[in-house]
Amino acid sequence: MTVLILTCEQDVTADLxxxxxxxxxxxxxxxxxxxxxxxxxxxxxxxxxxxxxxxSAGGRLVGMSGLRSIWxxxxxxxxxxxxxxxxxxxxxxxxxxxxxxxATGARWMNDPDAARRARHKPWQLRHAQQVGLPVPAxxxxxxxxxxxxxxxxxxxxxxxxxxxxHPQEPARTxxxxxxxxxxxxxxxxxGPTLLQRRIAKTADIRLTAVGDRLLxxxxxxxxxxxxxxxxxxxxxxxxxxxxxxxxxxxxxxxxAYLRDAGLAYGAFDFAEDADGIWWFLECNQSGQxxxxxxxxxxxxxxxxxxxxxHREPERQxxxxxxxxxxP
Amino acid sequence: MTVLILTCEQDVTADLxxxxxxxxxxxxxxxxxxxxxxxxxxxxxxxxxxxxxxxSAGGRLVGMSGLRSIWxxxxxxxxxxxxxxxxxxxxxxxxxxxxxxxATGARWMNDPDAARRARHKPWQLRHAQQVGLPVPAxxxxxxxxxxxxxxxxxxxxxxxxxxxxHPQEPARTxxxxxxxxxxxxxxxxxGPTLLQRRIAKTADIRLTAVGDRLLxxxxxxxxxxxxxxxxxxxxxxxxxxxxxxxxxxxxxxxxAYLRDAGLAYGAFDFAEDADGIWWFLECNQSGQxxxxxxxxxxxxxxxxxxxxxHREPERQxxxxxxxxxxP
Numbered sequence: 001m002t003v004l005i006l007t008c009e010q011d012v013t014a015d016l017x018x019x020x021x022x023x024x025x026x027x028x029x030x031x032x033x034x035x036x037x038x039x040x041x042x043x044x045x046x047x048x049x050x051x052x053x054x055x056s057a058g059g060r061l062v063g064m065s066g067l068r069s070i071w072x073x074x075x076x077x078x079x080x081x082x083x084x085x086x087x088x089x090x091x092x093x094x095x096x097x098x099x100x101x102x103a104t105g106a107r108w109m110n111d112p113d114a115a116r117r118a119r120h121k122p123w124q125l126r127h128a129q130q131v132g133l134p135v136p137a138x139x140x141x142x143x144x145x146x147x148x149x150x151x152x153x154x155x156x157x158x159x160x161x162x163x164x165x166h167p168q169e170p171a172r173t174x175x176x177x178x179x180x181x182x183x184x185x186x187x188x189x190x191g192p193t194l195l196q197r198r199i200a201k202t203a204d205i206r207l208t209a210v211g212d213r214l215l216x217x218x219x220x221x222x223x224x225x226x227x228x229x230x231x232x233x234x235x236x237x238x239x240x241x242x243x244x245x246x247x248x249x250x251x252x253x254x255x256a257y258l259r260d261a262g263l264a265y266g267a268f269d270f271a272e273d274a275d276g277i278w279w280f281l282e283c284n285q286s287g288q289x290x291x292x293x294x295x296x297x298x299x300x301x302x303x304x305x306x307x308x309x310h311r312e313p314e315r316q317x318x319x320x321x322x323x324x325x326x327p
Numbered sequence: 328m329t330v331l332i333l334t335c336e337q338d339v340t341a342d343l344x345x346x347x348x349x350x351x352x353x354x355x356x357x358x359x360x361x362x363x364x365x366x367x368x369x370x371x372x373x374x375x376x377x378x379x380x381x382x383s384a385g386g387r388l389v390g391m392s393g394l395r396s397i398w399x400x401x402x403x404x405x406x407x408x409x410x411x412x413x414x415x416x417x418x419x420x421x422x423x424x425x426x427x428x429x430a431t432g433a434r435w436m437n438d439p440d441a442a443r444r445a446r447h448k449p450w451q452l453r454h455a456q457q458v459g460l461p462v463p464a465x466x467x468x469x470x471x472x473x474x475x476x477x478x479x480x481x482x483x484x485x486x487x488x489x490x491x492x493h494p495q496e497p498a499r500t501x502x503x504x505x506x507x508x509x510x511x512x513x514x515x516x517x518g519p520t521l522l523q524r525r526i527a528k529t530a531d532i533r534l535t536a537v538g539d540r541l542l543x544x545x546x547x548x549x550x551x552x553x554x555x556x557x558x559x560x561x562x563x564x565x566x567x568x569x570x571x572x573x574x575x576x577x578x579x580x581x582x583a584y585l586r587d588a589g590l591a592y593g594a595f596d597f598a599e600d601a602d603g604i605w606w607f608l609e610c611n612q613s614g615q616x617x618x619x620x621x622x623x624x625x626x627x628x629x630x631x632x633x634x635x636x637h638r639e640p641e642r643q644x645x646x647x648x649x650x651x652x653x654p
Contacts, residue, residue, distance in 0.1 A: 099449030122426030192423035
């Protein structure tokens, strides 16, 4: 049983996991959908009520029924490396590859359709509320008057993008920043704007969830930090990430978040306040983990490798059950 | 409780359904996401563990908690009608609108994430096999040798696109056509190719499934029709579509197809052979139905209106249960 990893060549985080998989002797096929057709080839046959599919990459051929798990990391755009790329060929290649892989029954980290839903921050915030995570008061609006009313009720606000970082490379990040007092909100009519009550945070929390395993790290906010330094990604800080225990209530809620979202992996960002409350900011279903592992020595890559390797029979669900609904 | 219809202005099929909804006095809000921001505005507030969202279009304001159902018909691309369109604004607007709507708990025709999976023809073919529908022998491949072997086993083949018709306007259709004997398959290496055993069909079947209701129609193939006339969309035929009963086994399988796919609507295409077998060709989760209704007088628009109107408490599932999985 083979682990399939879909990612680009430059993905050093995937390298870490592949090294660990190699050590345990688990067969791994790593490929970039950008190389289909070309370096990557596929074939699937539907005959007499059965399906038999194969993938070939780097001279290796693997049967799709022999896939134990699929790690959807940072895949390139299908057919983007052919001599004459086109939208049509990309769509044909994407449908062929992801259509067949969706039909295999292999476990996904993460299921592509569940992942798509989980990328919507307005959905994340509601989902977090529903599983019982504390969510800072938030408004997403194109109504200037709604923004003004909200700013009256919650005068200390930050503004951030609705869509967060785009999952594809190159990533497009827009820093979260503080809203100046007396801001005129007329411009929100020209684009949905996300306003959120600023948490006076004492630390940033990154909780990496891999299946049932939760690995959390805390980065203390410098006591002299200017309150305008909101976004940990841009803050000048020499504090390292340090391992931290996950409060039991948070653990329960995070497990529910992943289960109900159909996700196997999630990188949760929280802001910890002076009372020790972890305020949910977002869950990036394809968030990086290398920087945390580097600081904390937490075995995240190993945990990912373990998840990709192991069958978890008692919790195993047929792929088709996941999206099942009563129409 | 309001029905929300997301579609473009030119959508005459939606007009038919709106007319029927208006007759029964059910409140309807119809909008095109292309008009957000601008003619369409939205606002959603997350405070104290609760979510309150609103949509405004054409001077009407509707609360998102008051949505009874959402019909995702032929929506335009969000933010495509602003003065200065950009990929970023489209993504922000799309995430704001669809992220909030995903969080409402309203019933979808069709759920956007289930719909995305269901558009993959390689997945459709496998899914049809799994629910017990007869599927013609099919190969999807980039291996020329696999294509040659398949053509030896099944000499009478058609070729069609892997991705089918693109769901967006303008639709891109590529006709299904017959593979000439002795075809050289070297070119399949340059793009995934779908080869399928040609069914010697006596009729085309269009089965429109709306919730639990199945409405099928048959269009006889002209006895003198040339066997190269494979694609009903392009065939010169004066035979009208006529209502036909759905065989019990097909009905059971189609219900299972929709349920397991999480779909409320599907337009199934079958080829009927001389033995009366309905061979599954595809299920278009956003397929048109106006042309069938015109010929057959089957009440498809009314059935869609009924589905959008009615609550079906015994089969109602919380939105979150649909994508639930054990990670």
